[in-house]
Amino acid sequence: MLGLGGSVAALSLIGVAGVLVLKVSDPSEWLRTVGGPTYAIISLAFVTAANLGTAVAGIYCSALGLRHYKVFEEISWKVLLVIIITPIAIIGLAIPNLFFNNFSAFLGFIGVGFAPLCGIQITDYYLLRRGKINVRGLFDESEPIYRYWKGVNPAAVLAMVAGVASYIYVLNPLTFASNAPYPLIPASILAAVVASVVFLLVTRLVVIPSGKGGYPKTEKVYQPEEHSTPPI
Numbered sequence: 001m002l003g004l005g006g007s008v009a010a011l012s013l014i015g016v017a018g019v020l021v022l023k024v025s026d027p028s029e030w031l032r033t034v035g036g037p038t039y040a041i042i043s044l045a046f047v048t049a050a051n052l053g054t055a056v057a058g059i060y061c062s063a064l065g066l067r068h069y070k071v072f073e074e075i076s077w078k079v080l081l082v083i084i085i086t087p088i089a090i091i092g093l094a095i096p097n098l099f100f101n102n103f104s105a106f107l108g109f110i111g112v113g114f115a116p117l118c119g120i121q122i123t124d125y126y127l128l129r130r131g132k133i134n135v136r137g138l139f140d141e142s143e144p145i146y147r148y149w150k151g152v153n154p155a156a157v158l159a160m161v162a163g164v165a166s167y168i169y170v171l172n173p174l175t176f177a178s179n180a181p182y183p184l185i186p187a188s189i190l191a192a193v194v195a196s197v198v199f200l201l202v203t204r205l206v207v208i209p210s211g212k213g214g215y216p217k218t219e220k221v222y223q224p225e226e227h228s229t230p231p232i
Contacts, residue, residue: 025104059084108173111188116163119192120156120199128203128215137214145214153213155202163195 018030032040062084066072091099137145171178171187208215
């Protein structure tokens with residue numbers, strides 16, 4: 001979490017500064033402008049190595065996720081990896097320009113989804129679960145603590161829809177057309193807050209009373225009965 005949330009964000013500011021100053025989003029261009037060809041080759045080699053590790057971790061997580069579907073339970077690991085990598089290879093080999101020419105739109109829609117997702121996670125972990133997660137329940141299918149209704153949590157779905165809708169209304173990720181209260185309130189902050197409120201309300205009104213999700217129950221603190229005379 002510190003590596004992804006701290007150092008990566010800090011290092012990304014270097015790329016942001018390069019784009020703002022040189023007006024070029026391609027790192028191979030502004031790295032060469034800043035430090036020359038040798039500096040650009042060395043820097044891009046580090047960028048490639050860093051992205052290789054991220055790609056491997058992403059592919060591994062995707063494979064684990066597909067294992068939860070019965071269709072992919074009996075498939076060998078090699079075949080499963082081929083299924084995951086094939087769409088990426090098709091894009092990279094067949095239509096790379098179509099993808100990279102619209103990369104800003106791709107990043108914009110990622111931001112639309114991440115903002116409400118962060119709001120949901122913060123509310124769920126800190127406010128509702130009080131910082132406690134049943135790790136065994138995350139993986140043990142014999143105790144489906146976090147299965148909700150056939151694997152679907154309506155509170156999270158409604159919160160995501162509300163958060164994404166509020167983000168797009170305030171700031172269109174394609175045209176960057178904005179509406180009030182932007183820019184007084186950033187679109188990401190507003191989407192996270194809206195998603196948090198919707199998630200909190202639906203969870204307390206529907207999910208927790210239904211006994212789903214393994215949320216901690218509020219226990220009554222024992223209070224001794226009052227006596228007219230002090231006990232002996």
